[in-house]
Amino acid sequence: MIPDFLLPEWVPNAHPLIVHFPIALIFVSIAADALALWLGERWETGQEVATGLYAATGLSAIASYYSGTWAIDTVPIVTPGAAQTLSTHSFWAWYTMVSTSGYALLRTAGLFIPWVRARRSAHVVLFLLGLGTLVPMHETGENGGAMVYKRGVGVTRTQEVPSTSSPAADSTQRDTTAQASESAAGSSSSDAESP
Template sequence: MPNIHPFLVHFPVALLTTALVFDLLGILLSREELSNVGWWAQLAGTIGIAAAVISGLVAESQALIPPAAAATFDTHQQLAFVTAGAFTALLLWRVGMRTRIDTTRRLLFISLFAVALACLWAGAWYGAELVYRFGIGFVLITP
């Protein structure tokens, strides 16, 4: 089975970043339609992060992780699980909050979303380290 993890991981990063930007714009400009874009981007990004985690587990079963990369891999994987859980919880909170939106709840939600997004970016950085520093996922071709 081909490794689709490198293809899938970019979608949640882009979509969840977009969600935060549009949610902030919706608050700052008092435009509900911008917050609606944030909602759809969050929904798609949360589905995407689930797909990325599942494909990462499949990729792990097929990869050889050298001992030098073990700590980086463990950190990448732990951040993936934490962020998947955080974004799932935030999505459920948002679904429940849709009828009771006040400024305090919205600002708390945005703050927690930003923290979860920072964890997602950190996990992406560790994933890039695995590829570009340790060469995991590359097939080396000798001339």
């Protein structure tokens, strides 16, 4: 767990800072794997690079999952809807951690099996399995986003919207109600002066 003094004051825990690494890495991993599959023999280390990226994805998914379990204690869950969304998010996060780290182990083992490395068909199957890790990653992200943006978990109110009856909060902005009153008064006085 990251000590509080290392976190910015606007973040309730380390999870929001860590959670985006596996999301970014999975797309980079799949792109590198697609390039390695397309280039084949022309990129001799392509499978190793893609496997290393998948390993980084799996490790970051583990860190993200455990940072999320520690984060639960730092934010209030006050509605049943938020609790249900948290439960769903937690399930998919666990499944994402298991699938990405398990897939990384499978890819690493495949590097040491000569017939897996040599056959393009084996690489295609491994690539398709890698694409499958996007499903739990997507579900985890959808439910995590719903917790923040729909349920308001971990979000504090940082600014107040001024009411319409109060003067403009910013001195550089003109108060439109006062401007409308001035223009109405100006037009009525010009009407009174004209014969």
